Amino acid sequence: MAIDPHASPSSRTDPTLAAMKAGFDDDLFVEGADWETVVDAVEDETLTVNMGPQHPSTHGVLRLVLELDGETVTHLRPIVGYLHTGIEKNAEFRTWVQGTTFFTRMDYLAPLFNEAAFSLGVEKLLGIEVPERAQAVRVILMEFNRIASHLVWLATGGMELGSTTVMEFGFREREHILDLFESQSGLRMNHAYIRPGGIAQDTTDDFEARCEALLTLLTERLYDYEDLLTKNPIWNHRLRDVGHITAERCYALGVTGPLLRAAGVPWDLRKAEPYCGYEQYDFEVPTETAGDCYARFLVRLEEMRQSMRIIRQALDTLPGGPVMVADKRIAWPSQQSLGTDGIGNDPAYIRHIMGESMEALINHFKLVTQGFTVPAGQVYSPVESPRGELGYAITSAGTNKPYRVHVREPSFVNLQAANEMTRDHLVADVIVVVASLDPVMGGVDR
Amino acid sequence: MIELTSASATAFVAQAVSVFDVGDGFVVPLLLKLVFILAMFFVVPILGGYLEHKVMGRMQDRRGPVEAGPFGSLQLVADGIKFIQKEDVIPRAADPWVFAMAPGVALVPVLLVLLVIPIGPGVFALDLELGLFYALAISSISTLGILMGGWASANKFSLLGGLRAAGQLIAYELPLILAAAAVALQAGTLSLVGIVEAQATFLIPGTDINLWYLFPQLLGFGIFFLAAMAELARPPFDMPIADSELVFGYMTEYTGIKFAMFLLTEYAGMIVMGGLIAVLYLGGWQLLPGVPLPGCEGAGGIFDCGWQGQLLGVAVTLGKMMLIVFLFVWARVTYPRLREDQLQRMAWLVLVPLALLNLAVITVAKVVF
Numbered sequence: 001m002a003i004d005p006h007a008s009p010s011s012r013t014d015p016t017l018a019a020m021k022a023g024f025d026d027d028l029f030v031e032g033a034d035w036e037t038v039v040d041a042v043e044d045e046t047l048t049v050n051m052g053p054q055h056p057s058t059h060g061v062l063r064l065v066l067e068l069d070g071e072t073v074t075h076l077r078p079i080v081g082y083l084h085t086g087i088e089k090n091a092e093f094r095t096w097v098q099g100t101t102f103f104t105r106m107d108y109l110a111p112l113f114n115e116a117a118f119s120l121g122v123e124k125l126l127g128i129e130v131p132e133r134a135q136a137v138r139v140i141l142m143e144f145n146r147i148a149s150h151l152v153w154l155a156t157g158g159m160e161l162g163s164t165t166v167m168e169f170g171f172r173e174r175e176h177i178l179d180l181f182e183s184q185s186g187l188r189m190n191h192a193y194i195r196p197g198g199i200a201q202d203t204t205d206d207f208e209a210r211c212e213a214l215l216t217l218l219t220e221r222l223y224d225y226e227d228l229l230t231k232n233p234i235w236n237h238r239l240r241d242v243g244h245i246t247a248e249r250c251y252a253l254g255v256t257g258p259l260l261r262a263a264g265v266p267w268d269l270r271k272a273e274p275y276c277g278y279e280q281y282d283f284e285v286p287t288e289t290a291g292d293c294y295a296r297f298l299v300r301l302e303e304m305r306q307s308m309r310i311i312r313q314a315l316d317t318l319p320g321g322p323v324m325v326a327d328k329r330i331a332w333p334s335q336q337s338l339g340t341d342g343i344g345n346d347p348a349y350i351r352h353i354m355g356e357s358m359e360a361l362i363n364h365f366k367l368v369t370q371g372f373t374v375p376a377g378q379v380y381s382p383v384e385s386p387r388g389e390l391g392y393a394i395t396s397a398g399t400n401k402p403y404r405v406h407v408r409e410p411s412f413v414n415l416q417a418a419n420e421m422t423r424d425h426l427v428a429d430v431i432v433v434v435a436s437l438d439p440v441m442g443g444v445d446r
Numbered sequence: 447m448i449e450l451t452s453a454s455a456t457a458f459v460a461q462a463v464s465v466f467d468v469g470d471g472f473v474v475p476l477l478l479k480l481v482f483i484l485a486m487f488f489v490v491p492i493l494g495g496y497l498e499h500k501v502m503g504r505m506q507d508r509r510g511p512v513e514a515g516p517f518g519s520l521q522l523v524a525d526g527i528k529f530i531q532k533e534d535v536i537p538r539a540a541d542p543w544v545f546a547m548a549p550g551v552a553l554v555p556v557l558l559v560l561l562v563i564p565i566g567p568g569v570f571a572l573d574l575e576l577g578l579f580y581a582l583a584i585s586s587i588s589t590l591g592i593l594m595g596g597w598a599s600a601n602k603f604s605l606l607g608g609l610r611a612a613g614q615l616i617a618y619e620l621p622l623i624l625a626a627a628a629v630a631l632q633a634g635t636l637s638l639v640g641i642v643e644a645q646a647t648f649l650i651p652g653t654d655i656n657l658w659y660l661f662p663q664l665l666g667f668g669i670f671f672l673a674a675m676a677e678l679a680r681p682p683f684d685m686p687i688a689d690s691e692l693v694f695g696y697m698t699e700y701t702g703i704k705f706a707m708f709l710l711t712e713y714a715g716m717i718v719m720g721g722l723i724a725v726l727y728l729g730g731w732q733l734l735p736g737v738p739l740p741g742c743e744g745a746g747g748i749f750d751c752g753w754q755g756q757l758l759g760v761a762v763t764l765g766k767m768m769l770i771v772f773l774f775v776w777a778r779v780t781y782p783r784l785r786e787d788q789l790q791r792m793a794w795l796v797l798v799p800l801a802l803l804n805l806a807v808i809t810v811a812k813v814v815f
Binding site: 047049055071158159160161162163164165166168169172228232234235237238426427428429430431 | 502505506507508602603606681682684685688689690691692693778779780781782783784785786787788
């Protein structure tokens with residue numbers, strides 16, 4: 001019997017899918033069919049609106065097919081894949097160190113978390129311990145990155161609610177943080193600064209002074225946001241009781257991060273499974289119980305404060321010493337220094353490998369072209385990214401390249417909750433809810 | 447008492463002569479008035495738009511436009527030239543005639559309202575006895591243009607935007623008119639020039655302190671201001687446009703000069719509403735309450751002016767308009783956008799009852815004093 005191509009997708013039966021669907025909300029599953037048929041299958045009483053992939057407030061190229069009854073949303077289908085980059089697949093053809101330069105481009109608002117999660121996984125497979133200074137610097141920069149990411153969330157979220165001022169303010173402060181990143185890694189985004197074995201290069205001399213200045217500035221500016229928004233009547237009206245989700249539904253859908261914490265669950269991997277020495281720092285995991293968009297706003301605002309608390313402690317106890325493992329078989333050999341034409345290879349190091357030591361040259365050549373090998377095995381390394389649990393499941397076949405890297409991306413998982421959170425809300429609330437999910441399409445599509 | 451008021455109003459209508467009525471001819475005054483209205487229509491909105499750019503920029507830690515013209519003052523002119531050069535796209539599924547007419551239907555009423563707004567002693571095109579009625583009636587025709595644009599674009603976002611606009615403007619017309627009615631009641635006239643005169647001669651009962659209607663009608667001023675903002679679909683009441691939800695609402699499919707006409711409608715609308723607020727609540731071209739303009743005679747020292755008085759009067763009105771534009775911009779910078787249902791709730795459950803209360807209080811006060 002020929003399959004009717006115009007039949008609505010739900011009319012097709014698939015025993016495997018039916019088994020998977022048992023006990024789940026029907027809406028979570030999409031059976032393989034052309035999206036056009038879904039769009040056409042809706043009855044005439046409702047209006048199907050295609051929001052995105054080109055739309056001012058879909059955070060890049062997220063496509064939302066909305067079924068509207070008047071302006072009330074009866075169904076929301078997020079459709080992803082418009083920014084598919086094939087990074088996971090690409091990584092299988094690159095050495096372990098080259099991998100960081102790819103993964104850092106996935107969730108482009110939290111590049112350091114991607115690098116760190118991948119590096120932690122590789123280090124676990126290698127069975128090496130990263131120097132303390134490198135760990136502390138990772139923590140400081142990751143927490144700054146968390147603040148920068150939350151600032152972009154605040155800025156874009158405010159913009160989507162029509163408050164251009166919040167947009168300007170959020171990006172203004174983020175720019176200062178990116179300046180710090182640039183001063184340390186050479187790049188504003190996509191740094192490839194955190195690498196398996198440590199960090200790419202030691203911090204600059206003015207690193208601590210820069211961090212201190214930034215902390216002072218951010219502390220001050222956070223009060224501005226509170227003044228402008230926390231008690232702002234319209235901000236309250238728009239966010240309160242919108243996009244509600246309970247802790248139980250978060251568990252069922254795998255939702256993590258600020259969304260879960262706003263539903264009252266103090267789950268934070270930095271506390272639950274500390275990495276990079278987070279257990280040394282004293283900080284709190286902010287929670288709210290309302291589970292609505294306003295609760296998420298408060299949680300994220302407080303998280304920025306807590307991040308600053310961690311940075312302050314990490315700066316006070318910043319240890320000296322190397323920033324890369326001592327093992328010459330793993331440590332990236334090249335040394336950088338600042339010359340008259342910018343940052344480049346350190347002349348002293350070049351003199352060493354070109355003129356003094358043949359072994360050093362061979363080692364350099366092998367490491368840079370072929371890379372190191374990683375013992376065969378599997379590892380899952382999760383970190384608490386600004387959006388939730390960011391986990392790298394890495395399989396090594398014992399070669400110089402990963403056999404497979406799969407990423408558990410919080411943006412992707414959290415997006416599942418969008419339909420539940422927007423049902424029976426108005427179109428205007430869809431924007432608020434998607435903003436509060438804070439999805440980054442680079443991470444969703446990978 | 448009532449007879450006295452109407453007598454003074456009638457007496458005044460006789461002296462309200464436009465400065466443009468020179469000689470006995472028909473053509474020269476008409477041409478002068480046309481030039482005046484068009485100048486008001488093209489220059490003042492650009493002033494208001496420039497103010498918005500700059501004030502918003504400063505409030506958001508930016509500089510605003512700096513390149514086009516001195517201090518970026520010609521940015522909107524440059525924008526206009528750019529819009530004219532753009533391709534005029536009409537969607538294939540659109541209703542071409544309605545689509546093309548909509549920007550005009552939205553724009554022309556704003557131009558027509560400018561006819562009756564006095565911006566200085568004798569500086570107006572027309573002093574209608576029903577000026578206020580005319581202004582409010584004509585300005586609501588703009589909605590029709592927006593609805594036409596939303597309907598004819600053959601775009602769901604446009605349609606939603608057009609419907610939102612219609613719902614919003616119907617809801618906010620009522621508090622706007624009720625607030626304006628309280629002013630007309632207190633002034634005893636619907637003529638806008640008459641209302642300015644009534645404010646110049648209004649004394650606090652039992653004293654001889656002159657006050658503008660802003661003070662006795664503070665509540666009405668607030669209602670009129672909010673409703674005007676909603677009428678103009680200015681943020682935080684810009685749901686018909688709501689770029690983050692509806693792309694650009696009823697303007698989504700418009701390009702080039704037609705889009706520019708919708709934009710001009712918004713800016714000119716701000717000026718018209720600013721002018722109405724200045725006339726209804728802020729004493730029109732009066733510099734300060736109870737202070738006659740230089741070289742002026744007449745009621746309250748604001749009529750029969752020499753050229754200095756006229757110039758100063760025009761400057762004062764423009765200043766008041768810009769003050770209102772500043773307040774519009776301030777609100778835009780501070781507040782995010784309301785949601786459609788919250789907007790309707792605010793109109794029907796807050797503004798309309800308050801406007802009725804205001805009207806009742808003014809009525810009682812009018813009878814008692």
